[in-house]
Amino acid sequence: MPRTKIAIVGCGTLTTDTILPHLEQPDFLEFGEVVALCDSVPGRARRAGEVFSIAATYEDYEAMLSTSDAEAVLVITPAASHAHLAIRAFETGRHVYLQKPMAVTAADALAVLEARDRANKKLVCAPGQVLWPLYTTIRDLIRKGVIGKPYLAVPTMLGWGSAKVDFPFEPYHFFGPTGGPLRDHGGYGIHALTTMLGPIKRVTAFGAVATPERTWRDEPFAVAGPDNFAVLFDFGDGTFGLMPDAWSASSPAAAMFRIHGLEGSIDGDAESQNWLKVLVNGATVYNRDGDWRVPFDLADVPFLRDEHWRWGHVHVYGDICHLVECIRNHETPRASGEWGLHNVEVIEAVFRAVETGVVQDVPPARFTV
Ligand SMILES: NC(=O)c1ccc[n+]([C@@H]2O[C@H](COP(=O)([O-])OP(=O)(O)OC[C@H]3O[C@@H](n4cnc5c(N)ncnc54)[C@H](O)[C@@H]3O)[C@@H](O)[C@H]2O)c1
Structure with missing residues (x-):
């Protein structure tokens, strides 16, 4: 099975300190790869792309959604933007990992669930x-x-x-x-x-x-x-x-x-x-x-294999692995x-x-x- 292609929106602390180091480890590359990065602050996604060798970088989220072949979007931005970014990812046929909280209001969280169900895609919500x-x-x-x-x-x-x-x-x-x-x-x-x-x-x-x-x-x-x-x-x-x-x-x-x-x-x-x-x-x-x-x-916890403890926030990596496994195995996320x-x-x-x-x-x- 080909690797699951992933895009990330938000290239701040969590993405650059933690997520990208985890996702470039050989065990993750067996089943997934980051193909696109987006951050609305000019230059921020490009700089992260240079460090982690990811060529496709964007300042405009809609441009990333319309041109990238990513199957899943990781939403790693401030809370107030989570719901909107997730809904747009579903509307363009992507699976989604949403950082916590999934929305600021319950009404927005419900709108995310409705968008997920309309798209028939997977949603994993942090923290898992x-x-x-x-x-x-x-x-x-x-x-x-x-x-x-x-x-x-x-x-x-x-x-x-x-x-x-x-x-x-x-x-x-x-x-x-x-x-x-x-x-x-x-x-x-x-x-x-x-x-x-x-x-x-x-x-x-x-x-x-x-x-x-x-x-x-x-x-x-x-x-x-x-x-x-x-x-x-x-x-x-x-x-x-x-x-x-x-x-x-x-x-x-x-x-x-x-x-x-x-x-x-x-x-x-x-x-x-x-x-x-x-x-x-x-x-x-x-x-x-x-x-x-x-x-x-903890040896039987797949997302803790090899070097992952070293990179911190290993629970975030675990959530992302959970999404990718659910996509690949057609399973319903437990961190739902x-x-x-x-x-x-x-x-x-x-x-x-x-x-x-x-x-x-x-x-x-x-x-x-
Ligand atoms: N920092 C941590 O240790 C940590 C740990 C676990 C979870 N989180 C969660 O991860 C999320 C991000 O946290 P962070 O610490 O990385 O924040 P951060 O402020 O360092 O980074 C957020 C990034 O998102 C970008 N951004 C904001 N709105 C955007 C938009 N509409 N489109 C594109 N880019 C946008 C910002 O420019 C910024 O670079 C938050 O929900 C936070 O709760 C953070």
């Missing part, structure tokens, strides 16, 4: 936490009753603990009204929790701009969207989640999470994805590998558009809760765990 054995192992342990009834999940989503924003490209979209930590790394917490505990039914939250001014390249800029959230989730049947989500701290424990049950608890490391500890009545009875950052048996929609609906409900101070219902999920 359901693809990771860490979360499905925990889900299965909970279902087996190892920790008894789950009561409370606490995923800690903290990062970027400095007012000085040290990014290679202009970071303003992360700090505007369509950005913020909830739409950035909060999606990892939401997808991980829903993988382990099922869909979220209700939310309430505090949210605020805690640091109104930050600097990039020594220039101050205003933070226009909340950078600090404390969110409560209700999974139904008396199971709750409590998610701090802020750009306020970076520490080794910033990505640790714990699920408390009636008879025990489970600790996991969402950063390395490879550290898991189950405590039953205070004693460790199940510990795949107790050493910090020493992988438990419906899951992406649930993430957006949860985030939208959190913003409504912050504005109103009232608990918000989340529409019934359209995926099953």
Whole structure:
């Protein structure tokens, strides 16, 4: 079977630091190749193309869609542009990988799903936490009753603990009204929790701009969207989640999470994805590998073969492999558009809760765990 041809829109940090290095590795080239790059900032796609030996580069997305023979488009741009770019890719007959969140509003997320269905193409939405054995192992342990009834999940989503924003490209979209930590790394917490505990039914939250001014390249800029959230989730049947989500701290424990049950608890490391500890009545009875950052048996995860841990954000590479595998094997993505929609609906409900101070219902999920 020929390689699956891929185009990328958005040649900023994630694409140039992470995605392109992963996709030029020999194991990926066995089944896929990047054939076109697009970025609306003049010269940015061309420079990335020079570094990664990709000749077809564009500043105009419509020009790329009308001239490239790519079968799939990876949308790696700021959140506010995701839905429109994905819909246009579907309208021109492409499969799509969408970075998180898939849209800023649930209405736009639904429009993406409708475009996918009209085109009859594949859609994978980041983050694909359901693809990771860490979360499905925990889900299965909970279902087996190892920790008894789950009561409370606490995923800690903290990062970027400095007012000085040290990014290679202009970071303003992360700090505007369509950005913020909830739409950035909060999606990892939401997808991980829903993988382990099922869909979220209700939310309430505090949210605020805690640091109104930050600097990039020594220039101050205003933070226009909340950078600090404390969110409560209700999974139904008396199971709750409590998610701090802020750009306020970076520490080794910033990505640790714990699920408390009636008879025990489970600790996991969402950063390395490879550290898991189950405590039953205070004693460790199940510990795949107790050493910090020493992988438990991830050898059977295809997207972790060879050098991929080296290039960082290996979950993004895993999502992209998932799309390509679904295209080639005619499979339905597990990291689905419906899951992406649930993430957006949860985030939208959190913003409504912050504005109103009232608990918000989340529409019934359209995926099953
Ligand atoms: N940076 C990370 O570590 C990281 C990790 C995981 C996911 N993400 C997600 O990936 C996406 C991109 O993040 P990033 O950090 O690379 O951002 P970035 O700002 O560094 O890059 C985004 C790029 O998209 C381009 N762009 C914007 N609108 C466009 C349009 N309409 N057409 C063509 N190009 C357009 C910009 O010019 C910029 O070069 C976001 O959704 C983010 O949440 C980022």
